[in-house]
Amino acid sequence: MTKYDYLIVGTGLFGAVAAHQLTKKGKTCLLIDKRDHIGGNVYTENVKGINVHKYGAHIFHTSNKEVWQFVNSFVEFNRYTNSPVANYKGKLYNLPFNMNTFYQMWGVKTPAEAVAKLNEQKAEECAKLKAKCEKEGVAYEPSNLEEQALTLVGKDIYEKLIKNYTEKQWGRKCTELPSFIIKRLPVRLTFDNNYFNDKYQGIPEGGYTQLIQALIGNCEVRLSTDFFEHKAELTALADKVIYTGEIDRYYDYRFGHLQYRTVYFETELLEGVENYQGNAVVNYTDAETPYTRIIEHKHFEYGTQPDTVISKEYSKEWQPGDEPYYPVNDARNTELYAQYKALAAKEDNVIFGGRLAEYKYYDMHKVIERALEMFA
Ligand SMILES: Cc1cc2nc3c(=O)[nH]c(=O)nc-3n(C[C@H](O)[C@H](O)[C@H](O)COP(=O)(O)OP(=O)(O)OC[C@H]3O[C@@H](n4cnc5c(N)ncnc54)[C@H](O)[C@@H]3O)c2cc1C
Numbered sequence: 001m002t003k004y005d006y007l008i009v010g011t012g013l014f015g016a017v018a019a020h021q022l023t024k025k026g027k028t029c030l031l032i033d034k035r036d037h038i039g040g041n042v043y044t045e046n047v048k049g050i051n052v053h054k055y056g057a058h059i060f061h062t063s064n065k066e067v068w069q070f071v072n073s074f075v076e077f078n079r080y081t082n083s084p085v086a087n088y089k090g091k092l093y094n095l096p097f098n099m100n101t102f103y104q105m106w107g108v109k110t111p112a113e114a115v116a117k118l119n120e121q122k123a124e125e126c127a128k129l130k131a132k133c134e135k136e137g138v139a140y141e142p143s144n145l146e147e148q149a150l151t152l153v154g155k156d157i158y159e160k161l162i163k164n165y166t167e168k169q170w171g172r173k174c175t176e177l178p179s180f181i182i183k184r185l186p187v188r189l190t191f192d193n194n195y196f197n198d199k200y201q202g203i204p205e206g207g208y209t210q211l212i213q214a215l216i217g218n219c220e221v222r223l224s225t226d227f228f229e230h231k232a233e234l235t236a237l238a239d240k241v242i243y244t245g246e247i248d249r250y251y252d253y254r255f256g257h258l259q260y261r262t263v264y265f266e267t268e269l270l271e272g273v274e275n276y277q278g279n280a281v282v283n284y285t286d287a288e289t290p291y292t293r294i295i296e297h298k299h300f301e302y303g304t305q306p307d308t309v310i311s312k313e314y315s316k317e318w319q320p321g322d323e324p325y326y327p328v329n330d331a332r333n334t335e336l337y338a339q340y341k342a343l344a345a346k347e348d349n350v351i352f353g354g355r356l357a358e359y360k361y362y363d364m365h366k367v368i369e370r371a372l373e374m375f376a
Contacts, residue, residue: 004030004220004237009227010244012040013364014354016215017371018242029219030237034226037209038216040244040354041325042364044207047269049305050298051207056263056313056325057281057295058208061198062365068200070368074214077202080300083193084281084293088160095283096195097157098188105156111189118187121154148179153187164287169315170261203300244354246324247340255339258359259332260324265311266291273308290314327359 005027008015016038019029037043041055059082062068071077086093094100102114129147133140142148145166149158162185166174194201204211227234227245235241243250248258270276280299284291291312298308318324327333337359344352353374355362362370 004028006240006242007234007238008242010040010354011038011212011221012244012354013042013367014244014371015242016212017368018375019219020215021375023217023219031216031219031221032225032227032234033223036224038221039209039212042208044209047309048307050303050309051301052297052309060203060364061196061201063199064365064369067365067368071211075204075206075211078205078301080203081201082195084195084283085279086161086283086285088285093161094193096188098193099191100193114189118154121156122151125150125154142179144175145177145179145181146174148182149185152185161285165283165285165292168292171315171317205301241350243350243352244357246356247344247352247359251340251343255336257320258336259328260318261326261328262316262318262322263325264314264316267309267311269307269309271307274306276308276310324356327361
């Protein structure tokens with residue numbers, strides 16, 4: 001029976017970077033995944049030459065030079081810059097909020113005009129909130145997300161670009177959501193549609209699956225293999241286990257289920273349509289459109305294929321069994337995770353890492369940083 005130094009449960013970014021680092025040190029690794037493909041959530045599937053981001057749009061961005069050089073040593077990244085467009089009742093606005101957005105919203109042409117308009121709109125909302133708080137005899141403070149957003153950017157931007165999108169995402173009214181969800185709403189007084197502020201940004205040419213494959217190298221991989229269905233036999237194969245699945249599942253939900261926010265996609269191949277929406281990401285910020293956004297995958301790589309693939313993204317209340325996407329960082333879940341983490345800390349031969357095992361939203365560059373740090 002082959003004996004490995006490590007059994008890595010999960011072939012996502014965390015597992016793949018761990019495999020790479022350990023192999024470099026002369027260790028042997030066996031990777032398994034319950035899915036029938038490698039890559040975890042960054043997996044891209046080639047459909048008619050288009051790399052489809054199967055588990056949602058993934059844009060790589062980082063300010064960490066070491067991480068940027070690391071990923072570029074495996075695959076070439078293109079110059080893709082995330083510049084989403086919002087569609088509100090058929091009218092288009094650039095995001096994030098910048099001079100283009102303000103021009104489209106109010107016709108203002110200079111930063112001074114934009115600031116004046118923003119200040120006028122904010123002042124109106126602050127006055128309303130002040131009057132309300134005085135009437136109720138409470139301290140001046142936004143009591144929910146709606147009040148918070150209104151006082152930060154005013155009525156027009158809130159109602160056309162924030163309100164409905166946020167309500168679709170969370171499945172709740174903005175007046176019922178806590179104000180802390182939106183701490184700041186940065187506005188940019190330049191004509192710059194680049195969503196991220198990071199120094200480096202791009203998409204791997206040929207898709208993320210190639211990056212994962214290059215990281216895994218020649219390690220043995222067993223797909224469609226659920227760790228829990230063969231736990232005893234798999235653990236016997238290696239000295240240590242690196243576990244990147246859900247931490248509550250590892251402990252058989254002993255303290256209860258950790259909750260997630262989830263999304264799902266309706267993906268369509270549009271044959272003979274060369275260019276459906278002219279941009280990779282278009283957000284639908286009205287209440288009537290049931291989905292939150294449409295992704296047109298070919299634009300991540302400047303594709304010129306004769307067909308196109310689009311995914312409509314919907315938000316949905318998570319239930320056990322659904323795809324766990326975004327951890328919910330409220331008091332209940334934080335406390336529950338702390339209980340599981342305490343159990344994990346007592347394990348001698350199991351290392352927990354990645355977004356599911358650490359119950360933490362990690363961007364890709366952060367998960368890579370974490371794995372590089374853990375297996376330095
Ligand atoms: C919708 C969405 C969009 C995102 N967009 C971006 C973006 O634009 N930019 C960015 O930087 N980051 C983005 N991210 C974050 C990114 O997806 C994560 O950083 C990354 O996928 C984390 O990698 P991971 O290895 O920790 O987890 P995963 O990719 O989830 O990998 C875990 C793997 O473990 C496997 N597994 C779990 N349990 C078992 C088991 N019992 N047996 C065998 N295998 C198992 C799973 O099948 C999976 O393949 C996004 C995340 C989501 C949800």
